[in-house]
Amino acid sequence: MLAVAVSRDDSASVHIGERLRDIADWTDHTDGSRPDADGGGTVYRTDSVELREFDALHLELDGVADAFGHADGADGRTEPALLVFASRHAGETGPLLTAHHTGNVGPAEYGGEPGAFARACPNAHRRVLAALREHAPEGYEVGMEATHHGPTDVGVPSMFVEVGSDDPQWDDPDAAGAVARAILALADTDPDAPDENGTRRHLVGFGGGHYAPRFERIVTETDWAVGHVAPDWGLDAMGDPERNRDVVRRAFEASAADYAVVEGDRPELKRVVDELGYRAVSETWVRETTGVALDLVAVVEERLGSVDDGVRFGERASEYGSDANGGGGDLAVVALPDDLLAEAQGIDGEAARAAVERATVAFETSESGTRAGGRALVAADCDGAALVDDLAAVLEAKYETVERADGAVVARESAFDPERARTLGVPDGPKLGRLAEGEPVTVDGDEIDPAVVRVEREHRFPVDDSAG
Incomplete structure (x- = not known):
């Protein structure tokens, strides 16, 4: 079930709640077990969504998930899988629709606990940003923010979905309607990406600005989702990563993540991430592993080397599912025909690279990933002759005759x-x-x-x- 919290102390939240009730078919219920100010009283439900109203601002609603899921006059309860705070965004950013997770990398100036994080919902966050882009009225930007303010104790995966950034936008029915539609798009969305043998395509973000363009690119252009984002100002507030190892660990745990992208030169933070058993990767790594089973990524990096060191994936990587065909037992490391490949790349680099990609599961590169060469990981049924023929065909653009002998x-x-x-x-x-x-x-x-x-x-x- 999707839970939606509306704050009566937030005009934008009230407008979003009104638009939610206009758009969907709700049934009214009464919850007399809680005060009206605390989410009781009239409750609105569809088959998969429940909406409740609270007097307090959202950032003060610790443990708010407990208010949801109670049936009329019955003891049974359906715990929500995901909770959304329909909210306003304030700032000097003009018309903006945004979404973010909650928590405090450093001190807790606006709700929650210091150095603590609410459980993020990376997959749902990725979905709601796409829905905001789909429904945004003309003139509105869509973006994601870094983790900030409370509450840090929600009870289930949660996020804020907001209209910004001042009174005209908070009162704009079109903006409220866009946010309402984006929230309803989450009705059947899991908070987390699917499990891939004990890990997920979730990242923690460290560094960068509050509006996190690098992490927004990742969410928009790859199949990875981003949980908590600790921006530069948050990391500065946190202080030395070594003395705040628990805060770093909590960011990963609350994001259900094993990977992080660290923006900027932060070797001490990367060292702490590694010592905690997580892994800092580059944006390039994230892009190159998009569409590739994480089990296969592990096999490739064990046998060829790191993606960050230049290993790239071929077209045949798509043939391997989440179990990487039993750990890659049917894969073999072979040497690429480097002399032939180098000559072909000198004639037509794109055609030569395409030939290698068609034939391989993964391959080594040099020059920042631009030139293939060295070793490759290939399937047992790889037709080596086909790769040679494709490369030989590239040579025909330069040479008068090309033959195998x-x-x-x-x-x-x-x-x-x-x-x-x-x-x-x-x-x-x-x-x-x-x-x-x-x-x-x-x-x-x-x-x-x-x-x-x-x-x-x-x-x-x-x-x-x-x-x-």
Whole structure:
């Protein structure tokens, strides 16, 4: 069940609540077990959503999940799976729809406990941002914020979904309606991403600004979700990571995360993350592992090396599900045909890279991931000859003939020989250039045919079909 908390002390929250009741089909119930000011009285329900109103501001509603799920006149209770605070956002940010988790990286100036975090809902947060973008009225930006303010003890995974940033927007029925629709889109959304053998595609964010553009990119452009985000100002308030290891640990636990992206130069924080048993990864790592089973990522990094060190995934990575086919037992590490590959990449880098990606599960790269080369992880049924053929086809754009012979790709070309031209009296300069371009030239009254100053050259690129 999705729980929605509306604060009567927040005009934007009241408007969102009104729009929620207009949009969906609700039934009215009465909860006499609690004061009206504390979520009792009239309760609104659909099959999967329950809405309650409170007098206090949201950041003061510790343990608020306990108010939800009580049936009329009965002792039974359906605990909500997710709770959303329909709220206002205040700031100098203009028209803005936003969502964020709650907690305090440092002191608790606005509710909650210091160094504590409410249980985040990374998957639902990712979904609500997409829904806000879908429904946002013209002129409204959509963004995510770093973790800030209370409550830190909610009882179930939760987040704030907000209209900002001043009175005109708080009173805007279109903005309230957009937030209402985005909240209702969460009715059947799990708070967390699916479990992948004991971990999830959840990240903790450390560093950056309050409006977290890096983490918003990750949520928008990858299949990873972000839980708590501790911005620069929060980390400064927290202080030394070593002395605040428990705060760092709580951020991971409250995000159901094993990975973090750390923005900026924070070696001490990364060391603490590692010592706590979590892993700091780059945005590149997050992007490259999108769409790849995390079990397979582990197998690839164990056998080839880290994605952050240049390992990349091929198209065949998509064939492996969450169990990575029994831990990658049907995968083999092979050497790529580096000489042939280097020549092909020099002719058409995109075509050569595509050939490697088609043939492999993963492969090594150099030059910041731009050039394939070295080793690859391939499936047992990998057709090494197909990769060689694809690379040989790239060579045909440069060479006159390309063929397979005696464990090699043999490429032949007819090339201009400037030394032969000079022996025929052709001086350096325009005539030498025209001759190199295939034009006849006249020297001392004699015409020199371009064919007589060309030589046949053969290039051999060793290959092992069984290794690709």
